[in-house]
Amino acid sequence: MKYQSVRGMEDILPRDIAIWQRLEEIARNVFESYGYVQIRTPILEETSLFVRSIGEATDIVTKEMYTLQDKKGRYLTLRPEGTAPVVRACIEHNLYKSQTEIKLYYMGPMFRSERPQKGRSRQFYQIGAEVIGNRSVFGDAEILSQVNKLLKSMRLKDFSIKLNTLGCKKDKAAFAAILKKYLSARKNRLCEDCKKRLKKNVLRVLDCKNEACIFVIKEAPDIRDSLCSDCVKYFKALTAILKALGVSFIEEKNLVRGLDYYTGTVFEISHHALGSQDAIGAGGRYNDLVHDLGGPDMGAVGYALGIERIILALKGQEKPLAQTETAEGDIYIATMGEAAKIRGMRIANDIRKDLKLRALTDTKEASLKAQMRNADRRGVRFTVILGDDEIKKREVIIRDMRTKEQINISESKITQTIQERMK
Ligand code: HAM
Numbered sequence: 439m440k441y442q443s444v445r446g447m448e449d450i451l452p453r454d455i456a457i458w459q460r461l462e463e464i465a466r467n468v469f470e471s472y473g474y475v476q477i478r479t480p481i482l483e484e485t486s487l488f489v490r491s492i493g494e495a496t497d498i499v500t501k502e503m504y505t506l507q508d509k510k511g512r513y514l515t516l517r518p519e520g521t522a523p524v525v526r527a528c529i530e531h532n533l534y535k536s537q538t539e540i541k542l543y544y545m546g547p548m549f550r551s552e553r554p555q556k557g558r559s560r561q562f563y564q565i566g567a568e569v570i571g572n573r574s575v576f577g578d579a580e581i582l583s584q585v586n587k588l589l590k591s592m593r594l595k596d597f598s599i600k601l602n603t604l605g606c607k608k609d610k611a612a613f614a615a616i617l618k619k620y621l622s623a624r625k626n627r628l629c630e631d632c633k634k635r636l637k638k639n640v641l642r643v644l645d646c647k648n649e650a651c652i653f654v655i656k657e658a659p660d661i662r663d664s665l666c667s668d669c670v671k672y673f674k675a676l677t678a679i680l681k682a683l684g685v686s687f688i689e690e691k692n693l694v695r696g697l698d699y700y701t702g703t704v705f706e707i708s709h710h711a712l713g714s715q716d717a718i719g720a721g722g723r724y725n726d727l728v729h730d731l732g733g734p735d736m737g738a739v740g741y742a743l744g745i746e747r748i749i750l751a752l753k754g755q756e757k758p759l760a761q762t763e764t765a766e767g768d769i770y771i772a773t774m775g776e777a778a779k780i781r782g783m784r785i786a787n788d789i790r791k792d793l794k795l796r797a798l799t800d801t802k803e804a805s806l807k808a809q810m811r812n813a814d815r816r817g818v819r820f821t822v823i824l825g826d827d828e829i830k831k832r833e834v835i836i837r838d839m840r841t842k843e844q845i846n847i848s849e850s851k852i853t854q855t856i857q858e859r860m861k
Contacts, residue, residue: 444560444561445554445560446551446552446554446559446560446561447559447560447561448559448561457749457752458745458749461565461592461745461748461749462545462565464588464591464592465543465545465565465588465592466543467591468584468587468588468591469543469567469584469588472541472580472584473541474541474542474543474567475541475542475543476542476543476544476545477524477527477542477543477544478544478546479517479520479523479524479526479527479544480517480523481516481517481546481547481549482514482515482516482517483514483515483517483522483523483526484512484513484514484515485503485505485513485514485515486513487515487522487523487526487731488503488515488517488518488519488522490730490731491521491522491525491697491698491699491727491730491731492518492519492522492697492698492699493639493697493698493699495638495639495698496639496642496696496697496698497642497696498518498519498550498696498697501551501552502518502550502551502552503515503516503518503549503550503551504516504518504549504550504551504560516549517548517549518548518549518550519548519564519697519742520544520546520548520564520566520568520742521566521568521697521699521724521727521740521742522699522727522731524542524544524566524568524570524740525568525570525727525728525731525733525738526731528540528542528570528728528733529728529731529732529733533570534570534571534733534734534736537571538571539569539570539571539572539577540568540569540570540571541567541568541569542567542568542569542570543565543566543567543568544564544565544566544567544568545563545564545565545566545745546563546564547561547562547563548561548562548563548564549561550562555714555715556712556713556715556750557712557713557715557744557746557747557750558715559746562744562745562746563744563745563746564742564743564744564745565588565742565743565745566721566740566741566742566743567581567584567585567740567741568738568739568740569581569738569739569740570728570736570738571736571737571738572736572737572738572739573725573736573737575672575675575676575679576679577737577739578676578702578703578723578739579676579679579680579683581721581739581740581741582599582601582676582680582685582687582705583680583683583685585599585707585719585721585741585743586599586685586686588743589707589718589719589743589748592748592752593752593755593757594709594718594748594751594752594755595755596709596710596711597707597708597709597718597751598686598687598688598707598708598709599685599686599687599688599705599706599707600687600688600689600690600693600705600706600707600708601676601677601680601687601688601689601690601693601703601704601705602661602689602690602691602692602693602694602703602704602705603661603662603665603669603672603673603702603703603704604641604661604694604700604701604702604704604722605661605664605665605666605669605701605702606666606668606669606701606702606725607701607726608666609664609665609666609669610641610701612664613641613659613661613664614640614641616659616664617640617641617643617644617658617659618636618640620658620659621636621640621643621654621658622636624654627650627651627653627654628643628646628648628650628651628654629646629648629650629651631646631648632646632648632651639698641694642694642696643655644658644692644693644694645692645693645694645696647714655692658692660691661691661692662691669702672702672703673703676703677689687705693705693706695720695722699724699726699727699730700722700723700724701723701724701725701726702722702723702725703722703723703739704720704721704722704723705720705721705722705741706719706720707719707720707743709747709751711750711751711754712747712750712751715747717744717747718743718744718747718748718751719741719742719743719744719747719748720741720742721739721740721741721742722739722740722741723737723738723739724738724739724740725737725738768795768796768797768798768816768817768818768819769786769789769793769795769796769797769798769818769819769820769821769822769856770797770798770799770809770812770813770816770818770820770821770822771783771785771786771797771798771799771800771821771822771824772800772806772809772810772813772821772822772823772824773799773800773806773809773823773824773825774806774824774825774826775825775826777826777829778824778825778826778828778829779799779800779803781824781829782799782800782822782824783799785797785822785824785834785849785852786798786799788852788853789852789853789856792853793853793856793857795856798812798813798816798818800812806823806825813839814839817839818839819838819839819840819860820836820837820838820839820856820859821836821837821839822834822835822836822837822852823835823836823837823844828846828849832848832849832850833846833847833848833849834846834847834849834852836852836855836856836859838859
């Protein structure tokens with residue numbers, strides 16, 4: 439029997455790992471430069487956490503969750519997103535007691551049982567940030583300018599930030615009622631999914647991709663006409679701050695999100711290279727979630743980016759990010775005989791420590807010829823060669839793999855010689 443990975447859940451192979459590590463490193467640096475601290479939550483959570491936060495009638499909860507029952511009959515779910523677990527952890531550990539505002543970031547796998555296609559898988563990775571304990575428009579502005587900075591640091595070009603507001607809880611409910619009335623009168627023209635959404639999750643009709651629905655939505659009431667004066671003022675202030683910070687965005691009145699916890703600001707970041715699954719990230723405010731999940735009444739805002747989709751978009755660019763990485767720094771230690779092998783391992787440790795380079799040794803007791811072939815395959819810059827003769831003389835041979843030039847040097851001069859010749 440030949441096993442395969444589960445459909446929609448892919449291996450990330452060594453040949454592709456450079457770009458993943460680079461993106462994660464960039465993300466860590468950007469988050470830390472904003473004073474955000476990492477949080478790691480478990481992959482399994484109680485099912486009801488997601489039902490209560492994401493919303494009973496949403497696609498994620500009704501169709502896409504991987505739920506299992508443990509031996510005690512408890513329902514557990516593989517996390518489909520990171521926000522609810524982060525909020526749960528903040529409440530559980532009283533993180534808000536020592537700080538008035540908690541700024542966190544996370545990265546890791548999420549699970550949704552969707553139909554796999556380009557840019558959509560059942561296990562995918564998110565990089566996200568959440569600010570908990572914030573109700574200020576400057577919180578939204580920081581989050582939006584941070585995501586802009588993060589994507590630019592990843593060298594992603596041509597992405598666009600679509601921005602909207604759903605208004606406060608009251609505005610959102612008022613608009614849902616107006617929209618329901620409008621759509622109910624045109625029910626026959628809606629697709630089957632939207633007919634169901636009309637009853638349970640009417641705002642979602644606004645981002646249906648079905649042509650007939652798009653036609654009906656074109657003339658639909660505008661959410662901006664249902665906003666209270668405070669929400670109008672808030673959104674105006676946000677757009678003004680973003681302009682002042684040089685963050686480009688497009689206002690999109692029909693942008694609603696597939697998760698119920700949002701109120702106020704919502705946004706989505708899209709990239710044309712991705713076709714129908716064009717969202718590389720999304721986020722917004724969720725001022726009621728902390729309280730709804732049993733915590734104090736405190737506002738929050740955040741976002742998450744889909745790493746696979748960012749990589750897809752980067753790969754379509756002229757100079758993909760990973761190509762800037764080279765194996766320039768690799769050193770191979772080729773040895774003959776056991777004594778040389780042990781000494782070789784010590785030399786490798788010195789190189790790693792003093793030069794912070796990758797030093798590779800033979801761990802298979804291969805012949806010298808095979809070791810030289812391995813060094814060649816790895817594309818290393820220098821090979822350090824030693825056998826019994828060299829040990830006796832306390833010397834090694836250094837071979838420049840580009841020029842094929844070889845020199846004998848004293849063992850104590852290895853790191854210094856490599857450093858000089860690297861330049
Ligand atoms: P979301 O829009 O559901 O939001 O997901 C965020 C991003 O995750 C998407 O824009 C996309 O790039 C990626 N993504 C989602 N589903 C898939 C999939 N099946 N395959 C590949 N990538 C996918 C959230 O998850 C919210 N928790 C974001 C947030 C954080 N809001 C506030 N804080």
